[in-house]
Amino acid sequence: MDSLEFIEECQEKVFAGIGLSSDDAEKLFNIPDENLKDLARCANEITRDFNGEKVDVEQLNNIKKNACSEDCTFCGQSAFFDTGIETYQLPSPGEVVLKAQKAKDEGAESYCLVAAWREPSKKDFLKVCNIISEINERVGISVECSLGFLTKEQAKKLKELKVKRYNHNLETAKSKFSEICTTHTYEDRLETLKIARDAGLELCTGGIIGLGETREQRLELTMELSRIYPEEVTINILVPVPGTPLELQTPIHNSEILRMFAVIRFLLPESVIKISGGRETNLDDSGEELLQSGANGIITSGYLTLGGNEAKKDREMIEKIGLKA
Ligand code: SAM
Ligand code: SF4
DSSP: OOHHHHHHHHHHHHHTTOOOOHHHHHHHHTOOGGGHHHHHHHHHHHHHHHHTTBOEEEEEEEEEBSOBSOOOTTOTTBTTSOOOOOOBOOOOHHHHHHHHHHHHHTTOSEEEEEEOSSSOOHHHHHHHHHHHHHHHHHTOOEEEEEOSSOOHHHHHHHHHTTOOEEEOOOBSOHHHHHHHOSSSOHHHHHHHHHHHHHTTOEEEEEEEEOSSOOHHHHHHHHHHHHHHOOSEEEEEEOOOOTTSTTTTOOOOOHHHHHHHHHHHHHHOTTSEEEEOTTHHHHOTTTTTTGGGTTOOEEEOSOOSSSOOOOHHHHHHHHHHTTOBO
16 A cells, blocks of 8 residues: 555544554654645545634733743743743733733634643632633633643632633653653643543643654654543644753754644544644744644734734634635
8 A cells, every 4th residue: 555545544544433543643654755745635634524614713811921930941931041031920800801802802712821830829829710700701702721730629610610621731752751841740741631621621732842852752742642632732833942951952844743733633633733832933834734734723913922923914814725713
């Protein structure tokens, strides 16, 4: 069987509801470069069949910035590195409500509150709950959170507050994790995902590629994600932050990025697969090709510490390629 036949056979299995084996996934991940376009096309057909034309557009609010106790080597918000990024503590609910309203007016369907800390203190958690209640009452946009490690009680409380989805990234392959973080473990991250799911929250998880990991390690992360089967996968592409240990990291090739998005789509046909941080910086076309190769979500209007495309520009890009924002 040649490579094209193999890709199409895998696609047929997906359409028939038969999960791919890990051997299939490995072979797809290593498909020769000359068949990458076939892989992308088939991933796109799966996306359209399971998810239609809609692109999930999300906006973020970094509600607590910088001075994080953890040493994740890619992160400009770690207190371990001198990155010159401003620091601030939690804003008032009123300030967040205004921004959430703006996101809704700009067409975002979800609004994610993100905090640069290991886990919320009791006091900060209460403040975040207050912010969520105010958004629910005054804006009415789907709220998501990324607040680091959670206790069972905290996860339950977020569910009560109608938080739809909890984001917590695995970041990289298990075999790479200790090289990129020493203040917590991969298992710690898996545990919070379990706590969130047990509380009835939908899951959003993924990681960052371009950290110097091998293709095999990207496959390893992909397989872990497929076991978790989250409602949403979020893939960041490293933006090297001056002052961090990865500031001089060589950029990952665009074809490697495409490979990963396409294979994730074969393994998780129904999930939202979001192109997150690094979209504008690493991709010449801001993600047009990836949105036709398996991805069906973006973050718009900037990231945690970095600017990005304006919502209007992203909406136009989505419409230009025949999809719906
Ligand atoms: N502190 C919490 C945590 O680690 O789970 C909350 C979210 S953390 C600030 C947000 C995510 O941004 C990280 O999990 C990582 O995947 C991504 N990220 C951080 N620095 C990045 C960078 N330099 N380039 C691309 N993505 C990055
Ligand atoms: Fe802290 Fe999250 Fe950044 Fe790690 S990724 S340093 S936990 S903010």
